[in-house]
Amino acid sequence: VTQNPRYLITVTGKKLTVTCSQNMNHEYMSWYRQDPGMGLKLIYYSVGAGITDKGEVPNGYNVSRSTTEDFPLRLELAAPSQTSVYFCASSDDRANSPLHFGNGTRLTVT
């Protein structure tokens, strides 16, 4: 799973995109955010091309899944509360197959 960029610093109100792609033909892809002392939280997920759905913490984020391989995460109006580490992951199944994670994106919004 390839996730870019690794580090991103931006200012409040900017629009940004974090890219994620996989070449394992996995149907299930997902985005998580990880905050200090908290478990990973599901932002959005997709069970196949053209299908996306909200997770636990979707507000302020958007995703799309135009192909099986790609699942970008978009922040339309970056906010300081979105400062976090973001992980993309893919697997064969929603919960019953091992997850393959990207290397993470550390986002800072000032």
Added chain:
Amino acid sequence: KNEVEQSPQNLTAQEGEFITINCSYSVGISALHWLQQHPGGGIVSLFMLSSGKKKHGRLIATINIQEKHSSLHITASHPRDSAVYICAGPKYSGGGADGLTFGKGTHLIIQP
């Protein structure tokens, strides 16, 4: 809704010690995951298990379905085992699992 609790939150041990990290969950699950995250690094899937025990090198994962409990053991621990270990189970909403719900992680430090 499936709640996943891990203990301990932090664990410091000496090289060579036997390590146990515990995970409990609130509802019946089809599979439980153990993940490893090194400092500043990515997340790697260690195990996925639905019953019994799995072993990979010095790592052993067990699960007791009836008690809704899983453990991750590390034998002959080494400083390179220092990492955050995370357990995760299915996250249910309405019609079924839509992903995983994660414990907060156990921060393990193995001192030489």
